[in-house]
Amino acid sequence: MEKVVIIGTGCAGLTAAIYTARANLNPLVLAGPMPGGLLTTTSIVENYPGFPEGVDGFELMTRMQKQAERFGARVKFAVLEKAELDRSPLRLTVDGEIIESQTLIIASGAGHRHLGLENEHKLETRGVTYCATCDGALPMFRNQPLVVVGGGDSACEEATYLTRFGSVVYLIHRRDQLRASKIMADRTLANPKIKPIWDSVLTDILDVNQNKVTGVRLKNLKTGQESELPCAGVFIAVGHVPNTQVFQGQIDMDENGYVKTTEGTQTSAKGVFVAGDCHDHVYRQAITAAGEGCAAAIDCERYLAALHA
Ligand code: NAP
Numbered sequence: 001m002e003k004v005v006i007i008g009t010g011c012a013g014l015t016a017a018i019y020t021a022r023a024n025l026n027p028l029v030l031a032g033p034m035p036g037g038l039l040t041t042t043s044i045v046e047n048y049p050g051f052p053e054g055v056d057g058f059e060l061m062t063r064m065q066k067q068a069e070r071f072g073a074r075v076k077f078a079v080l081e082k083a084e085l086d087r088s089p090l091r092l093t094v095d096g097e098i099i100e101s102q103t104l105i106i107a108s109g110a111g112h113r114h115l116g117l118e119n120e121h122k123l124e125t126r127g128v129t130y131c132a133t134c135d136g137a138l139p140m141f142r143n144q145p146l147v148v149v150g151g152g153d154s155a156c157e158e159a160t161y162l163t164r165f166g167s168v169v170y171l172i173h174r175r176d177q178l179r180a181s182k183i184m185a186d187r188t189l190a191n192p193k194i195k196p197i198w199d200s201v202l203t204d205i206l207d208v209n210q211n212k213v214t215g216v217r218l219k220n221l222k223t224g225q226e227s228e229l230p231c232a233g234v235f236i237a238v239g240h241v242p243n244t245q246v247f248q249g250q251i252d253m254d255e256n257g258y259v260k261t262t263e264g265t266q267t268s269a270k271g272v273f274v275a276g277d278c279h280d281h282v283y284r285q286a287i288t289a290a291g292e293g294c295a296a297a298i299d300c301e302r303y304l305a306a307l308h309a
Contacts (some may be wrong), residue, residue, distance in 0.1 A: 002028050002101035010037020011286045012276025013107035014064040015293030021071035023301045029075045036061035037109045041131045048286050085250040085269040103271040105296045110240035110277040119205040127213025128234045132158035136165050143167050144232035154237040156180040156188040163193040171196045242278040265296040273300050
């Protein structure tokens with residue numbers, strides 16, 4: 001039986017792994033479908049303390065994993081299929097195999113929110129994407145007009161990154177003010193290759209018949225006016241949804257699926273703790289996720305110590 005299983009290898013999961021490994025709890029860490037978490041899809045991370053020149057998101061996560069493994073954490077590339085958390089020990093089904101554990105730290109992060117347009121799904125990988133860092137350099141986007149949807153830090157970051165490749169980057173936001181932090185917003189709006197289109201939403205992505213993105217249909221929410229904008233790529237950056245579906249019915253969550261805590265990082269299930277973006281919809285930063293991972297590890301360690309006292 002495991003002492004600690006950690007779900008997720010983003011900042012929260014790997015920090016929990018470093019701390020529980022150093023507490024000799026020999027954690028098993030399940031990487032899930034997105035090893036390294038969302039930060040691996042970011043280019044340069046400029047606000048993680050200790051890196052005055054910034055650090056590549058993928059490199060930061062690789063370093064965290066190495067640090068956790070150095071102290072004995074076992075990182076396994078496997079997906080959690082089922083969690084039974086109303087029993088002791090807790091029972092997890094992982095790639096068809098049953099794993100029992102005394103405790104669990106949920107750090108499963110969040111995934112990209114979709115717009116919900118029919119053609120968004122049909123044209124995914126044909127010009128619709130959720131990650132500029134992953135896809136921006138593809139030949140189909142070179143020297144072409146590109147569209148970014150959203151008004152947060154992610155949308156600004158994506159738009160700025162895409163100016164390296166696109167002829168022009170249209171930033172389409174449903175309001176007339178960006179949600180992004182001031183430094184990101186100022187930098188984005190000062191970029192001559194980025195053209196903001198305010199108060200507007202996508203009503204369709206074209207053209208399924210050609211099996212590639214050729215443009216978007218827009219609606220101005222203030223005037224009701226509809227228009228078409230030619231483009232070769234649509235980069236969607238409209239926020240995230242927590243990766244908590246597998247825990248539905250097992251622990252308390254809010255109406256959006258974020259895991260609720262009772263005290264510290266403790267969830268409604270005994271011996272189950274939570275950290276990072278699957279719980280925190282307010283701060284959602286790499287450093288706050290890491291901090292919560294640390295807190296969850298300490299809570300977990302104390303829980304185990306009390307159990308064996
Ligand atoms: P976010 O801050 O939640 O912003 C999502 C944006 O998408 C908002 O502007 C929102 O519009 C818009 N939106 C949501 N649903 C929409 C829909 N259905 N149709 C059209 N637009 C929609 O998400 P995020 O930008 O991914 O950032 C998440 C967190 O990560 C934030 O805390 C951010 O600070 C952090 N982050 C930091 C950095 C960095 O510092 N380097 C980089 C990326 C992300 P409204 O504004 O009208 O709500």
